[in-house]
Amino acid sequence: MLGLDRKDFILLLVVFALVVLAPFLLNPFPTNSAMAQFNAGYPDLMQRFVIFGIFAIGFNLLFGLTGYLSFGHAAFLGVGSYSAVWMFKLLSMSVVPAIIASVIASGIFALLIGYISLRRTGIYFSILTLAFAQMSFNLAYSVLTPITNGETGLQITLADPRILGVTATESGSIPVTNLLGAEMRSTYIMDVGTWAFQFNVGYYVCAAIMLLAFYVSVRIFRSPFGLMLRAIKANKTRLNYTGLNIRPYTLAVFVISGMYAGLAGGLMASMDPLAGAERMQWTASGEVVLMTILGGAGTLIGPVLGAGVIKYFENIFSKINSSVLESWFAFMPENMQHAAVYVSEHFVGPGWHLTLGLLFMLVVTFLPGGLVEGGQRLSRLFRRKPQKDAARDSTQSNPAE
Amino acid sequence: MSNRLTRRGVLRTGAVAGAGLAVPTIFTGSSARAYTNEPTGSSVTLGFNVPQTGPYADEGADELRAFELAVEHLNGGGDGGMMQTFSEKNLKGNGILGKEVKFVTGDTQTKSDAARASAKSMIEKDGAVMISGGSSSGVAVAVQGLCQEAGVIFMAGLTHSNDTTGKDKKANGFRHFFNAYMSAAALAPVLEKMYGADRKAYHLTADYTWGWTQQESIQAATEALGWETVNNVLTPLAQTDFSSYIAPVLNSGADVLVLNHYGGNMVNSLTNAVQFGLRDKQVNGKNFEIVVPLYSELMARGAGENIKGIPGSQNWDWKLENQMGDRYTGTNAFVQSFGEKYGFPPSQAAHTCYAQTLLYADAVERAGSFDPCAVAEALEDFEFDGLGNGPTLYRAADHQCFKDVVVVRGKENPENEFDLVEIVEVTPREQVEYAADHPMFAGGNLGACNSGA
Numbered sequence: 001m002l003g004l005d006r007k008d009f010i011l012l013l014v015v016f017a018l019v020v021l022a023p024f025l026l027n028p029f030p031t032n033s034a035m036a037q038f039n040a041g042y043p044d045l046m047q048r049f050v051i052f053g054i055f056a057i058g059f060n061l062l063f064g065l066t067g068y069l070s071f072g073h074a075a076f077l078g079v080g081s082y083s084a085v086w087m088f089k090l091l092s093m094s095v096v097p098a099i100i101a102s103v104i105a106s107g108i109f110a111l112l113i114g115y116i117s118l119r120r121t122g123i124y125f126s127i128l129t130l131a132f133a134q135m136s137f138n139l140a141y142s143v144l145t146p147i148t149n150g151e152t153g154l155q156i157t158l159a160d161p162r163i164l165g166v167t168a169t170e171s172g173s174i175p176v177t178n179l180l181g182a183e184m185r186s187t188y189i190m191d192v193g194t195w196a197f198q199f200n201v202g203y204y205v206c207a208a209i210m211l212l213a214f215y216v217s218v219r220i221f222r223s224p225f226g227l228m229l230r231a232i233k234a235n236k237t238r239l240n241y242t243g244l245n246i247r248p249y250t251l252a253v254f255v256i257s258g259m260y261a262g263l264a265g266g267l268m269a270s271m272d273p274l275a276g277a278e279r280m281q282w283t284a285s286g287e288v289v290l291m292t293i294l295g296g297a298g299t300l301i302g303p304v305l306g307a308g309v310i311k312y313f314e315n316i317f318s319k320i321n322s323s324v325l326e327s328w329f330a331f332m333p334e335n336m337q338h339a340a341v342y343v344s345e346h347f348v349g350p351g352w353h354l355t356l357g358l359l360f361m362l363v364v365t366f367l368p369g370g371l372v373e374g375g376q377r378l379s380r381l382f383r384r385k386p387q388k389d390a391a392r393d394s395t396q397s398n399p400a401e
Numbered sequence: 402m403s404n405r406l407t408r409r410g411v412l413r414t415g416a417v418a419g420a421g422l423a424v425p426t427i428f429t430g431s432s433a434r435a436y437t438n439e440p441t442g443s444s445v446t447l448g449f450n451v452p453q454t455g456p457y458a459d460e461g462a463d464e465l466r467a468f469e470l471a472v473e474h475l476n477g478g479g480d481g482g483m484m485q486t487f488s489e490k491n492l493k494g495n496g497i498l499g500k501e502v503k504f505v506t507g508d509t510q511t512k513s514d515a516a517r518a519s520a521k522s523m524i525e526k527d528g529a530v531m532i533s534g535g536s537s538s539g540v541a542v543a544v545q546g547l548c549q550e551a552g553v554i555f556m557a558g559l560t561h562s563n564d565t566t567g568k569d570k571k572a573n574g575f576r577h578f579f580n581a582y583m584s585a586a587a588l589a590p591v592l593e594k595m596y597g598a599d600r601k602a603y604h605l606t607a608d609y610t611w612g613w614t615q616q617e618s619i620q621a622a623t624e625a626l627g628w629e630t631v632n633n634v635l636t637p638l639a640q641t642d643f644s645s646y647i648a649p650v651l652n653s654g655a656d657v658l659v660l661n662h663y664g665g666n667m668v669n670s671l672t673n674a675v676q677f678g679l680r681d682k683q684v685n686g687k688n689f690e691i692v693v694p695l696y697s698e699l700m701a702r703g704a705g706e707n708i709k710g711i712p713g714s715q716n717w718d719w720k721l722e723n724q725m726g727d728r729y730t731g732t733n734a735f736v737q738s739f740g741e742k743y744g745f746p747p748s749q750a751a752h753t754c755y756a757q758t759l760l761y762a763d764a765v766e767r768a769g770s771f772d773p774c775a776v777a778e779a780l781e782d783f784e785f786d787g788l789g790n791g792p793t794l795y796r797a798a799d800h801q802c803f804k805d806v807v808v809v810r811g812k813e814n815p816e817n818e819f820d821l822v823e824i825v826e827v828t829p830r831e832q833v834e835y836a837a838d839h840p841m842f843a844g845g846n847l848g849a850c851n852s853g854a
Contacts, residue, residue, distance in 0.1 A: 039526065042522060042525040042526040043525050044518060044521035044522055044525050044526075045522060045526075048518070141608070141637060142608050142635060142637060150608060150609055150610075151513075151539045151608060151609030151610070151637075151638055152513065152538075152539040152542055152543070152564075152609050152610040153513040153514070153539065153543055155542070155543065155546055155569075157569075157845075158845075158846045158848055159844065159846070168848070171849040171851075172846075172848045172849035173549070173572075173848045173849050173851050174549070174550070174848065176550065185550070185551075187525075198525070272517060272521070272547070274513065274514070274517060274543060274546070274547075276512065276513040276514045276543075278512045278513070278514055278515075279514060315518065315522055318507070318508055318519075319505065319506070319507055319519075319522065321506045323469075349453065349508070350453040350454050350508050
């Protein structure tokens with residue numbers, strides 16, 4: 001269906017279900033319980049999950065298929081954000097022109113950088129992209145401050161023209177980003193018992209775009225073009241000797257990948273109209289590499305999982321402070337409590353990087369294929385038993401029917 | 402798969418799905434909230450968003466200590482601190498409006514993006530009704546904008562840029578801390594007294610909103626004295642080694658170096674400058690001098706020996722009441738309860754955060770509601786005393802506090818590691834006041850208060 005084979009279609013359906021039901025799935029604990037700390041079902045984080053999912057899907061198209069490791073993808077994310085915010089400043093608060101502009105701008109930018117960087121392969125390509133991204137970051141940070149507003153970040157103000165929209169609302173505040181009048185920030189809160197599930201317009205807009213981006217990526221993976229990209233990854237030299245010029249293919253996928261990053265940047269700005277230079281920093285480029293490898297490079301769902309895990313750590317673990325820890329270990333005698341708090345303190349709060357680093361190390365060492373490989377191993381482990389069970393079930397349940 | 406599709410299965414699935422759809426209509430309570438995060442239970446949540454990593458991490462840690470102390474006092478713990486000296490007596494130690502105060506913390510990483518993400522999760526997930534903190538003006542401006550959009554109150558912590566209550570001011574944002582213009586106005590006469598009216602200044606400036614307005618203010622104030630500005634070089638906030646910026650100073654013909662740096666930045670740039678022997682130099686027949694317009698005890702501690710004799714300005718100092726008298730009542734009460742809890746005197750960052758928390762709590766009590774618009778109204782043109790700075794006004798036109806400014810200098814012979822700064826003089830409030838439409842603050846608009854309803 002939709003031009004996909006059965007396996008891919010089921011995968012798409014699974015992703016669809018996960019994304020649509022995310023407000024429930026990510027909020028498993030009642031609001032007032034101690035475990036509510038681990039709930040991730042609030043609009044901002046859910047938006048980040050899908051937006052960085054898009055970013056990682058796009059990165060995976062380049063890295064997973066061709067093996068070209070770009071260390072400068074954050075530059076495209078930044079360009080997308082800046083273009084989107086400028087659209088909000090100049091045109092209107094509708095997200096449609098902003099997203100279109102961010103994709104086009106980052107596509108053009110990727111074409112420029114790709115044209116130069118793709119003359120080299122391997123480590124030289126990585127260094128070139130890193131250099132370009134760092135240049136873009138420095139330009140945004142301190143040279144192009146009239147366009148980017150430097151470290152403070154580009155924000156919308158009450159003085160912006162917004163020629164197709166309004167400069168200020170009737171009550172004198174800055175208008176909010178919207179899609180055909182539906183405000184991105186509006187959230188419907190469903191109280192079920194002690195649970196509070198949040199359904200946010202912005203999240204579902206991002207989610208719809210992410211599903212589309214995921215679908216397009218599946219199609220690219222399964223297309224002749226995708227096959228050609230895999231051939232490049234397998235052996236460039238042999239491909240060259242068969243008389244094929246690989247550069248149009250690599251440049252095309254580089255630009256597509258850059259446009260995905262730009263789309264993610266545009267969506268980030270649409271959810272929260274601000275663009276900061278730190279979005280372009282090399283750490284941000286490194287983050288998407290981590291996401292892809294953690295989830296499983298070259299797999300369809302891996303990058304999305306990786307993005308989810310890293311964002312979860314960044315937003316949930318970083319907020320566990322020592323007073324929270326004290327309440328967790330309150331059942332222990334005082335000395336042991338202090339010791340436990342002292343030790344675990346280094347792994348949460350500002351130390352969340354450490355926990356993530358350990359997890360990354362474990363995954364890369366024991367599951368080189370990322371979380372997806374972990375999932376496959378688990379399912380292989382359980383598959384044999386269910387088969388036996390199924391056989392027994394059928395023998396037992398048939399008579400009952 | 403299709404052979405599993407039986408009539409019974411379809412019926413069963415249908416019944417389950419129907420029941421599932423019906424559940425929400427049974428349990429769904431009314432979600433109508435009068436304003437963002439209206440506290441309905443027995444407690445109210447405040448969000449403290451401070452830098453725990455990056456160049457301002459020391460300030461952030463001290464701010465967090467002050468917030469915890471303020472919450473303890475509001476809930477009736479400890480000795481009550483400045484609640485005893487505060488000119489308003491609405492706070493009884495029973496929380497705010499009888500609701501127990503709870504708080505959540507977050508790390509801004511001194512990055513606008515991360516700070517906004519952290520503040521958003523406080524508002525959306527933890528139900529914070531007020532956000533406070535911040536130790537970088539770039540972050541403060543970004544978070545203030547977010548709070549305006551979300552409909553919660555932002556009580557700015559340490560933010561010194563003119564823009565926070567100037568070009569980027571917001572109706573939901575309030576600042577107790579002083580600003581770059583006030584620093585310059587207070588510092589200029591002292592600089593003239595110390596170094597004369599014929600000086601050539603070289604500026605190193607942190608490249609973001611605070612650095613820009615700080616440099617602009619100091620340049621304007623010193624040029625009014627007759628000083629000449631030789632050069633202004635912008636340095637990235639993430640910079641840790643300033644050697645390459647210091648070397649050109651030596652050949653520029655300048656005889657004063659103004660370091661528009663703060664926190665870890667300032668500690669590093671000052672150390673580099675001293676290592677290059679700038680302070681032992683004679684230029685134009687005068688001793689070479691270094692000025693650090695925005696000062697703090699924490700920075701002085703970081704810079705150690707190098708800070709001796711270097712002048713700057715502060716919002717508040719823990720020795721204020723002892724040295725300058727009863728006008729600054731509240732100082733000792735705060736220093737005592739902070740010192741008892743943590744074992745050392747508080748920094749000005751801690752002081753402003755503590756004061757902001759009390760001011761917010763008091764405004765809620767006076768307004769009788771947590772509604773941001775009611776709280777904002779209670780804070781506007783509010784005159785108070787007893788929070789350590791003397792009589793203070795929260796001006797309605799730009800939500801900026803006006804109070805005396807402390808001019809300080811690195812102490813030559815400190816008695817202990819907390820006594821690194823000596824007070825040179827206190828500049829009275831009248832001398833640092835300005836019109837709300839002053840050119841350095843123009844271009845902004847408070848807009849309308851947003852309660853998120």
